[in-house]
Amino acid sequence: MEIRVLNKDDFDMRTELSMYAFQFSLTPEQLDEQRKHFKPENQWGAFEDGQLQAMYTLLPFQLYIQGRQMAMGGVAGVATFPEQRRKGHVAKLLSHALMEMKEKGQVVSCLAPFSFGFYRKYGWELYTDLKKYTILPSQFPPRVVTEGRVERVVPDSVLLERVYEAFASRYNGTLVRTQNWWKHTVFTRKAGRTAVYYRPDGEPGGYLLYGIENRVLTVHEMVYLDETARQGLWTFLANHDSMVEKLILTAPVNDELPYMLPDPRIGQEIVPYFMARIVDAASFVDQYAFHATGASVRLKLQLIDPHAPWNEGVWTWAVSVDGQGSLTKSELEDGETVDAGCDIQALTAMLMGYQRPGALRRYGRLTGSAEAADILERVVPQGQTFLMDYF
Template identity: 30%
Template sequence: MNKYLLDDKSFDKFYDLYLYSFNREDSVSRKRVFKERFDHSLVYGLMNGKKLGSGLFSIPFDVNFHGVDFKMNGIGDVMSAPEFGGRGGASKMLDQALFDMYKNKVTLSYLAPFSFGYYRQFGYEQVFDHTQVAIENDKLPRIKNSSKGYVERIDVKDIPDELKKLYLDQNHLGGVNRSKWWWDHMIDKHADHKVALAYNEDDILIGYMIYFHEQENFHIHEWINLNPLSRQLLAKFVTKHQSIFKKFIFESPDPDFKADLLADPYSAELTVTPYMMARIVNLEDFFNRYPVQDDLDEVYIKVEDTLEWNAHTWKISVYDKKVSVEIADGEAANIELTIQNLTKAMFGYRSLESLADYGFIKGDSNKIKALDKILVQKKPELIDYF
């Protein structure tokens, strides 16, 4: 029996700890949204006498990584009561959650860190960045009207199934394959958001934008385009708010600024911020089903990890895009690195060669280059937050 898993009877204690730990005000809507997460999560808690001392969510998701679906558990709301802090409660629960993920055949885990250093202790590493682009209303680019297509504006509660399918079809860089409950949860959580739908002349959805207003700011929360027409239609929709709002802010999961696409690159303020961390829970499965980019002669990789099932020397080879991976403890390693740096490389966040240049990994330079060639090179993107 897992001594940390909580049942439905513990909801009120868990919710009360959440309110206090994160200094949140109670409300009917906040409690309802929180209960939605609670009902769809593995909920961990550690008692301090008759009170709950620590808690966290482990939320089951699926993610699409370059065309391959992997199980991923998102860790959220890691919290401890002040009087219970410093006793290792969160560490014990997180260790148990990772063990349970492995047992349940979960390959990856993501989380939003309060401290990057703290979660690196548990094998997590930064791989997701966000780019926030802000433009004053008088510096918005001029967008031509299109003679084709149109935009329809709706409330977020009226999001059509075709939008959900469009998101799913475009999600392939490690983002969440949103299930019905997660869509419902996000819509409930962001009830004040609006949606702009871009259609072509055949009434086919080709793009959408989810946005909200905050005082004098127009915030774009999510923006997906199928083609240049949808981008033109939705950009024109934004600029038509020029007289209403002073600043327009887009937080993009794409870390590439693309300032060169603006007529005046100085017109935009750019902030690139670290977003979320990832962890490889089951390295063997990730290697076995990894979307390899090239073939590879045998390489021996020694991986340092706190998870014993990952902490091995692995023999990796790829022939005709088929991966062969097996434990080869005792063999001389060509490359030695931590699970954190291997995560960066396998997610396409930073190449092995770059990590070697900075002194984070060591090994045979030719083997490092050869292994780099099989890894994806495009940085991952994640919109969702938990």
């Protein structure tokens, strides 16, 4: 089996596999249009006798983690024909993807799973959930007179991106959006209407991406920088009460809207969403913002990661007095034991902010001493995960 990047001559085979695996069809006109814009350089395939058997796409992104931007490899479009399944093709492609990401300096990877169990076998782990609200007009927040104003506008990435960046960087695992991503993905997939809250000085302080159809108001993104902006946007939404029968909104899991409602008995659903995986543990820890506790710490960590052997083994995990972390390959002296141990999934969940070290130890996902878990509790910052995008 040959694994290689696709080229323009592979368009027909790639499209046939995509349509079969993801159950869609294209008209001849749509095929011609896609052929014109086909960019194969981020797509990889497993070939036998020149025929495409399985494939994946590796997208170069940046993620916000603890307020810093880290290079991320987005894995998408993983597909294989049914007669080629259970032959190890996808496993080889995912191992190849990990090596590609490491070489490109992409220290973390994310994907939208068709099966959480399948991707957990290769080191990915659930890292973020979504909270979905269903709210009746009678349950809308009270209208509040605020400074500033809300206006419906034409979608404009230049107008929205500063607000988005300030909001998204508060969370772990949110996407750093390029103007191209705004134009060709955000505004395309979340097509509908845009409203912006302007502060009294004329600067944007929040926005909505939303749509209204069949008397349902769907809020795809509600982004705000302070409480005044939140109230202004909710007052704008509440003014649709005579037009709609319900409002559907997606928010971070730690969102506290029900507490602020006169009637908090609204529909709430927690939806497991994306998975993440640390690709290069040493580089990830080096770029991570740990708590500056005023004292340096040092632990011996046993890390398990059979699909990325460069992560596997015993490490000295150090965090300096100013919060700079490092992982250094280490050896155990005679009779010495590690302070803590985990697999790459648990390390990912911990450092992304999805699980706390103490909880992982209670679940048996972080082994070792209680003292080591307490040290990690002190140096690993609290952080809420969130993702408003899909790929």
